Amino acid sequence: MTLAEQLDAGTGTTRPPRRRARRKSTALSLPDRIVLLLMVGIPAVVHIALVWVPTIGSIVLSFSEWDGIGGLSDIKWIGTKNYVDVFTAYPRFWPAVAHNLIWLVFLIVIPTAFGLLMAVLLDRKMRFSSIYQSILYLPVVLSLALVGFIWQLMYEPDKGLVNNLIGQVGHINWLGDSSINLYAVLVAAAWRHTGYVMLLFLAGLKALDPALKEAASLDGANSWQTFWRVTFPVLKPINIIVLVVTVIEALRAYDIVFIINRGRNGLELLSILITDNIIGESSRIGYGSAIAVVLLVISLGFIITYLVQVFRKEERS
Amino acid sequence: MARPRPGQLPTLDRRSVLKVLLAGAGIAAVPGLAACGSGSSGAESKTVTFGSNYSDPVPRNALKAVLDGFKTDGLTVTANTKDHNTFQQQINNYLQGHPDDVYSWFAGYRMRYFASKGLALDISDTWTSLGDSFSAAQKEASTGSDGKQYFVPFYSYPWALFYSKSTWAKYGYQPPKTFDELITLGNKMKADGLTALAVGQADGWPQLGTFDQLNLRTNGYDFHMSLMAGKEDWKGAKVKAVFDNWKRMLPLYQDNALGRKWEDAAQGVLAGKAGMMVIGSQQIGQQFAQKLDDLDFCAFPTIDPQWGTDTVEAPIDGFMMSKKAVNVDGGKKLLTYLASAPAQLTYLKSDPTSIAASSKVDEGTYNALQKKCVQFVSEAKHITQFLDRDTDPGFASDAMTNGINKFLGDPNSVDSVLSGLAEQAKSIFTG
Numbered sequence: 001m002t003l004a005e006q007l008d009a010g011t012g013t014t015r016p017p018r019r020r021a022r023r024k025s026t027a028l029s030l031p032d033r034i035v036l037l038l039m040v041g042i043p044a045v046v047h048i049a050l051v052w053v054p055t056i057g058s059i060v061l062s063f064s065e066w067d068g069i070g071g072l073s074d075i076k077w078i079g080t081k082n083y084v085d086v087f088t089a090y091p092r093f094w095p096a097v098a099h100n101l102i103w104l105v106f107l108i109v110i111p112t113a114f115g116l117l118m119a120v121l122l123d124r125k126m127r128f129s130s131i132y133q134s135i136l137y138l139p140v141v142l143s144l145a146l147v148g149f150i151w152q153l154m155y156e157p158d159k160g161l162v163n164n165l166i167g168q169v170g171h172i173n174w175l176g177d178s179s180i181n182l183y184a185v186l187v188a189a190a191w192r193h194t195g196y197v198m199l200l201f202l203a204g205l206k207a208l209d210p211a212l213k214e215a216a217s218l219d220g221a222n223s224w225q226t227f228w229r230v231t232f233p234v235l236k237p238i239n240i241i242v243l244v245v246t247v248i249e250a251l252r253a254y255d256i257v258f259i260i261n262r263g264r265n266g267l268e269l270l271s272i273l274i275t276d277n278i279i280g281e282s283s284r285i286g287y288g289s290a291i292a293v294v295l296l297v298i299s300l301g302f303i304i305t306y307l308v309q310v311f312r313k314e315e316r317s
Numbered sequence: 318m319a320r321p322r323p324g325q326l327p328t329l330d331r332r333s334v335l336k337v338l339l340a341g342a343g344i345a346a347v348p349g350l351a352a353c354g355s356g357s358s359g360a361e362s363k364t365v366t367f368g369s370n371y372s373d374p375v376p377r378n379a380l381k382a383v384l385d386g387f388k389t390d391g392l393t394v395t396a397n398t399k400d401h402n403t404f405q406q407q408i409n410n411y412l413q414g415h416p417d418d419v420y421s422w423f424a425g426y427r428m429r430y431f432a433s434k435g436l437a438l439d440i441s442d443t444w445t446s447l448g449d450s451f452s453a454a455q456k457e458a459s460t461g462s463d464g465k466q467y468f469v470p471f472y473s474y475p476w477a478l479f480y481s482k483s484t485w486a487k488y489g490y491q492p493p494k495t496f497d498e499l500i501t502l503g504n505k506m507k508a509d510g511l512t513a514l515a516v517g518q519a520d521g522w523p524q525l526g527t528f529d530q531l532n533l534r535t536n537g538y539d540f541h542m543s544l545m546a547g548k549e550d551w552k553g554a555k556v557k558a559v560f561d562n563w564k565r566m567l568p569l570y571q572d573n574a575l576g577r578k579w580e581d582a583a584q585g586v587l588a589g590k591a592g593m594m595v596i597g598s599q600q601i602g603q604q605f606a607q608k609l610d611d612l613d614f615c616a617f618p619t620i621d622p623q624w625g626t627d628t629v630e631a632p633i634d635g636f637m638m639s640k641k642a643v644n645v646d647g648g649k650k651l652l653t654y655l656a657s658a659p660a661q662l663t664y665l666k667s668d669p670t671s672i673a674a675s676s677k678v679d680e681g682t683y684n685a686l687q688k689k690c691v692q693f694v695s696e697a698k699h700i701t702q703f704l705d706r707d708t709d710p711g712f713a714s715d716a717m718t719n720g721i722n723k724f725l726g727d728p729n730s731v732d733s734v735l736s737g738l739a740e741q742a743k744s745i746f747t748g
Contacts (some may be wrong), residue, residue, distance in 0.1 A: 066411055069434045089740035091733070092719055157573055176519070176576015178726045219391030264521060265575050265722045283409050284745075 001050045062289035080288035096268040099182055104250035111190040112242055115197025123205040137199055139192040148259030151188035178266030185267060189256055193249060197242055204238035270295045337463045347723035351607050365647040367396045368420035370404035375603050379667030382462035383660050412436040414576030416639035418648035424458035424633035425702035428468045432461030435451040438638035441465045443649045447656045454700055458633055469635050469652045472661060475690050476526050476630040477614040484589040503569035506592035509738050513569035515591035517582035518725060521718040527595045528721060529630050531559045534620035538628045538699040545708040551739040556697060560731045562620060567728055573723055580604060598690055602670025614684055631672060631696035687705025709745055716741040
């Protein structure tokens with residue numbers, strides 16, 4: 001049957017395109033779209049609700065005067081007056097900014113350097129390395145509030161460990177003297193931060209190719225030269241992480257000073273001023289929000305710098 | 318030929334999973350709803366809830382004894398006790414959330430603030446039957462800006478210059494009548510090997526009391542209250558004079574004042590290592606405890622003869638009702654009980670460092686300290702409540718606390734401290 005054959009051939013040639021079209025149109029069925037929408041949408045909603053709404057709310061409230069009592073209709077809008085007052089008529093503000101900056105510089109310099117040193121030393125194949133790592137890391141598992149409590153005991157003028165060790169019983173008030181207490185607290189914060197930095201660097205050093213060190217040795221480099229010319233440059237990604245972690249620690253420092261003296265008498269930090277004005281007896285919501293926005297702007301400075309670097313790196317790769 | 322449909326099964330599976338998830342969410346929601354329902358409708362009319370900041374052991378036990386003695390119409394009191402300072406800091410949120418029927422609080426500006434904000438219940442009708450138990454000054458301290466009563470006084474305690482009787486007898490000290498005599502006495506104490514003035518400012522509030530004493534003696538009651546209301550210039554000559562007088566006292570201060578807790582400072586007075594302390598009778602009395610017989614006091618001395626010692630600082634602690642009280646009738650009965658002599662005497666039996674607010678209390682049961690306190694307060698022409706109760710809470714806790722800390726740490730910074738206070742006062746009071 002030649003006609004029948006021709007007809008069959010004709011229908012055969014026209015079917016494949018239709019089938020392909022159908023498959024394409026059903027690549028994402030309605031249920032699939034719903035599932036995908038939920039998986040993306042729910043986290044997005046949570047993120048917007050818990051991060052962006054409070055942030056924008058804080059920015060908006062910073063232009064208001066409100067004591068937190070009553071409804072939103074009781075809010076009085078006063079433009080930028082809160083910012084002017086914070087910058088010019090709040091004696092605690094600039095000391096708090098200075099203290100946060102000191103905190104940042106100190107954490108970047110001292111605990112980071114010490115943590116790096118510990119990491120390099122413990123990275124060698126030595127006996128009891130694990131024990132030393134555990135000992136140095138232990139403070140990291142303590143909350144900063146607990147660290148504050150521990151160091152309060154150590155710094156006690158009459159019965160504290162520090163004064164008794166150096167023979168100054170009753171004389172030096174490490175936490176009560178506003179000219180030295182910030183540094184005393186920084187030592188306590190460093191006690192905890194060092195272990196964290198050490199751990200990060202140890203992770204980086206584990207990934208270091210031993211062949212690089214061997215090559216350097218063959219070229220006659222000593223330990224010092226090997227470290228600065230081979231090890232440290234290779235650790236650059238870890239350095240960036242350590243820097244970010246340190247900035248975060250410095251900007252969000254709060255619990256350790258609050259436990260010690262509620263952030264007074266030389267221990268003012270921006271976070272303390274925010275809570276004193278919003279949560280404390282003051283109930284100056286607008287004023288505290290303005291300080292919160294200042295802290296946000298400072299944080300954004302560091303965040304944007306970091307993100308620019310990350311994106312630039314991704315573009316290269 | 319019929320072919321099986323390979324895509325159908327996966328699609329069905331996804332739908333089934335979604336249905337299960339939604340059903341699970343529905344089931345999970347049920348317990349929460351049930352809990353909410355039972356919570357809102359379950360309050361009993363036989364229970365009065367009581368929010369308390371009497372968190373230290375002595376006052377806590379004393380108050381428990383008082384509440385145990387409340388036996389009216391079969392009512393039961395449920396006490397929720399919170400740390401003293403935390404209660405004070407969070408009270409704004411507390412009163413707007415789910416407050417207890419009755420709660421402990423302070424007289425004066427802090428009470429009027431909540432009354433004017435609509436967070437406290439008007440109890441003027443309760444005062445109708447209480448009026449003859451209290452003085453005009455106490456009623457004024459319990460009255461809001463609208464002329465209605467919102468507060469029931471329970472007890473008060475005077476601030477003064479406290480010392481150990483035996484220590485003073487040992488060294489032959491006499492109460493100073495003038496500020497110059499105080500300085501002379503302090504120097505003699507130092508020469509005798511004692512700390513002259515015991516000071517512990519770690520909590521931030523104790524030295525507010527010293528400012529009050531100095532200002533009341535330097536500038537008098539009217540200026541003090543005007544300053545507390547934000548109507549005076551903190552950079553003015555009168556306030557400067559207060560801090561100049563304060564500078565004269567600073568050499569007598571205990572070392573490390575800013576880092577010490579007031580409890581430790583008071584222990585120094587008890588132990589005979591410190592000569593005297595500006596503090597309230599309740600605070601230092603609780604530290605003396607079993608040795609209360611050894612505790613004595615005198616008025617903070619005269620600075621300007623025009624005012625003499627005519628004003629006494631005697632904070633009044635008491636109770637208020639929440640606007641949102643569930644059991645209003647029971648709460649008012651509790652307040653009536655708390656205003657009675659038996660209730661206040663029950664409290665003071667466990668904590669004999671204060672004096673009852675009610676005038677119907679039999680003072681024959683008082684110890685020597687309390688009798689002296691009663692006389693001290695009754696002879697006063699004016700009574701103040703304490704800086705952080707007489708002024709805006711933000712100004713007190715933020716501006717004043719930190720300003721005074723700055724001054725104590727660096728007395729020569731007084732000009733910048735006062736400028737800072739003036740600017741913050743302007744920002745806060747003319748908001």
